[in-house]
Amino acid sequence: MNKLTRKLNLLVTLLISCNTFSQNQGMTLIGSYNHNLPAGGEVEIVAPMDSISKRLFANLEKDNISIIDLSDPSSPDSVGNIDITPYGTLALNVAVKNSIVAVAVQGTTKQDSGKVVLFDTNGLYINDIPVGPAPGMLSYTPDGRYIVVANEGVPSDDYLNDPEGGVSIIDLIGGAPNAFVNHISLADFNVGAAFENSFPSGVHIYGPGATRAQDMEPEFVAVSDDGDKAYVSLQENNAVLVIDVPTASVDTIFPLGYKDHNATGNELDASDQDGAINITSHPVHGMYQPDGLAYFKIGGISYFLSANEGAARKYTGYSEDERVANLNLNSGTFSNISDLQSPNNAGRLKVTTAFGDHGGDGIMDTLYSFGGRSFSIWDAETGDLVYDSGSEFESKIELLHPDLFNSEGLAATFDTRSDNKGPEPEDVVIGKVGSRSLAFIGLEQIGGIMVYDITDPTAPTFLLYEPSATNDFGPEASVFINAAQSPTGNPLLIVSHETSSTLAIYEIANNVGIQDASSVDKEYPYPNPSKTTVTIRSSAIAGSEYVLYSIFGTLIESKKFVGSEVQVDISKLPQGTYVVKVNEATYKIQKID
Numbered sequence: 001m002n003k004l005t006r007k008l009n010l011l012v013t014l015l016i017s018c019n020t021f022s023q024n025q026g027m028t029l030i031g032s033y034n035h036n037l038p039a040g041g042e043v044e045i046v047a048p049m050d051s052i053s054k055r056l057f058a059n060l061e062k063d064n065i066s067i068i069d070l071s072d073p074s075s076p077d078s079v080g081n082i083d084i085t086p087y088g089t090l091a092l093n094v095a096v097k098n099s100i101v102a103v104a105v106q107g108t109t110k111q112d113s114g115k116v117v118l119f120d121t122n123g124l125y126i127n128d129i130p131v132g133p134a135p136g137m138l139s140y141t142p143d144g145r146y147i148v149v150a151n152e153g154v155p156s157d158d159y160l161n162d163p164e165g166g167v168s169i170i171d172l173i174g175g176a177p178n179a180f181v182n183h184i185s186l187a188d189f190n191v192g193a194a195f196e197n198s199f200p201s202g203v204h205i206y207g208p209g210a211t212r213a214q215d216m217e218p219e220f221v222a223v224s225d226d227g228d229k230a231y232v233s234l235q236e237n238n239a240v241l242v243i244d245v246p247t248a249s250v251d252t253i254f255p256l257g258y259k260d261h262n263a264t265g266n267e268l269d270a271s272d273q274d275g276a277i278n279i280t281s282h283p284v285h286g287m288y289q290p291d292g293l294a295y296f297k298i299g300g301i302s303y304f305l306s307a308n309e310g311a312a313r314k315y316t317g318y319s320e321d322e323r324v325a326n327l328n329l330n331s332g333t334f335s336n337i338s339d340l341q342s343p344n345n346a347g348r349l350k351v352t353t354a355f356g357d358h359g360g361d362g363i364m365d366t367l368y369s370f371g372g373r374s375f376s377i378w379d380a381e382t383g384d385l386v387y388d389s390g391s392e393f394e395s396k397i398e399l400l401h402p403d404l405f406n407s408e409g410l411a412a413t414f415d416t417r418s419d420n421k422g423p424e425p426e427d428v429v430i431g432k433v434g435s436r437s438l439a440f441i442g443l444e445q446i447g448g449i450m451v452y453d454i455t456d457p458t459a460p461t462f463l464l465y466e467p468s469a470t471n472d473f474g475p476e477a478s479v480f481i482n483a484a485q486s487p488t489g490n491p492l493l494i495v496s497h498e499t500s501s502t503l504a505i506y507e508i509a510n511n512v513g514i515q516d517a518s519s520v521d522k523e524y525p526y527p528n529p530s531k532t533t534v535t536i537r538s539s540a541i542a543g544s545e546y547v548l549y550s551i552f553g554t555l556i557e558s559k560k561f562v563g564s565e566v567q568v569d570i571s572k573l574p575q576g577t578y579v580v581k582v583n584e585a586t587y588k589i590q591k592i593d
Contacts, residue, residue: 033076050121064084070487088115104138110133115130127177134163137150137218229242288371292307292427320353370421374392399592433512437453438508471500536561
């Protein structure tokens with residue numbers, strides 16, 4: 001065994017046993033549900049719990065909806081399922097309100113019209129309503145009168161059949177058996193149509209031969225608290241569609257613009273081949289391209305929050321993404337092109353070829369990457385950007401769990417996603433915890449949940465990062481259950497994991513993310529992170545020894561305790577993660593500048 005192998009083995013051993021002081025305070029995994037599907041399962045969406053039956057509904061398999069009893073969140077129990085094969089081929093989404101379960105069902109193919117099928121909470125059929133092609137997302141208005149459906153209208157793989165995207169509004173005013181639908185067509189924005197000149201220039205339309213209506217692909221729906229407005233992400237188009245729900249009409253479209261990754265605070269790691277974490281500035285503009293959205297109102301002002309995942313069109317008939325190294329770059333715009341295109345710099349980064357060649361000469365003048373690698377808060381009335389988390393997702397993972405940095409959820413895949421959307425924020429939900437409004441953002445590739453206090457929407461505060469549990473991979477969607485409806489009396493966060501076909505149930509305490517030095521366990525190092533010294537107290541007798549390692553397993557120093565306390569001087573160490581071993585306990589500590 002060579003020296004490098006020994007160091008790597010030591011690193012793995014240390015990281016497996018590491019605990020980080022108070023990082024997960026107030027967010028506790030209390031239950032899980034494993035559907036025991038093969039790897040790469042189907043679970044994508046979990047519906048909000050029905051407050052009467054305490055049942056949860058999730059599309060854990062392609063062709064049915066699982067009904068899960070959540071009356072004891074520590075031991076969720078399957079009590080049945082809903083077979084959707086009489087109505088279509090795939091269960092794409094599910095929602096529940098007033099004990100009516102709504103399931104979005106795909107037609108024979110993604111290009112065929114789908115249905116929304118209504119059931120009671122026992123799975124008994126009530127009604128089905130025709131909607132558009134690929135109804136990938138649906139959401140009830142808060143009063144339960146309307147169901148807003150995003151019909152994505154995705155093209156066939158050869159791009160020869162590209163149906164129009166649109167939105168359907170299902171009205172339940174006469175009860176579920178008498179539900180009717182109004183379809184909102186986007187064709188009025190086509191060239192030559194009534195609202196051609198009202199179409200914002202910043203909305204990207206670029207599919208080969210596609211009209212505007214064909215090219216727009218409604219992805220996700222967030223509804224305002226009064227039910228009047230629905231905010232629908234147009235992910236590939238880098239825009240948000242605003243719908244007036246009662247009149248079933250388009251209110252406006254917000255182009256989201258770009259994020260300058262050359263600006264301080266917006267840095268990113270662009271290489272999956274440098275074997276290291278390197279968050280730095282690059283002459284690249286990120287398209288926000290959100291997947292998940294969430295609406296909230298604070299101080300009388302309406303906002304929507306976006307999880308800026310990113311999306312590239314990649315079909316047999318058309319593909320837009322290419323690596324920077326393979327492009328002809330404008331020497332008048334980009335300096336040191338050979339260095340920029342190095343695989344250790346930005347050469348591996350995937351960008352779009354659909355635009356950026358402003359002169360049409362085959363030379364790229366601007367580089368646009370996929371996704372913002374962040375979450376953003378937008379003014380819901382104007383579409384103006386209020387806040388963006390910048391490079392904080394990547395920097396927090398570097399600080400707290402560097403072994404998972406831009407990975408696919410395992411240390412063995414460290415840094416493999418840096419070239420392609422990085423941490424990939426997929427989903428966001430907002431919930432009230434005590435007096436605070438908190439945002440929970442799921443990271444699809446790395447796994448885990450970022451938690452922010454957004455009580456002040458102009459200055460959100462990072463609270464914690466909760467890594468996914470050992471057997472949970474690919475968080476796809478989350479549901480927040482407030483304290484009043486929760487079976488435990490405390491708020492719950494339920495996370496569905498697409499890759500592992502599992503559900504994770506977390507209980508959220510009022511003090512989530514709040515660290516109190518007076519409650520520090522005597523055997524934990526603190527303060528952590530630190531710029532200068534870290535104090536370690538041990539209840540063990542004097543003479544115990546602590547050992548300090550680098551994150552790569554290199555021994556830095558060891559020292560015996562005098563009494564029950566020792567101070568570790570890290571002031572001269574580089575910024576990064578270190579490992580301290582005290583007796584049988586092992587901890588990660590963070591040096592910050």
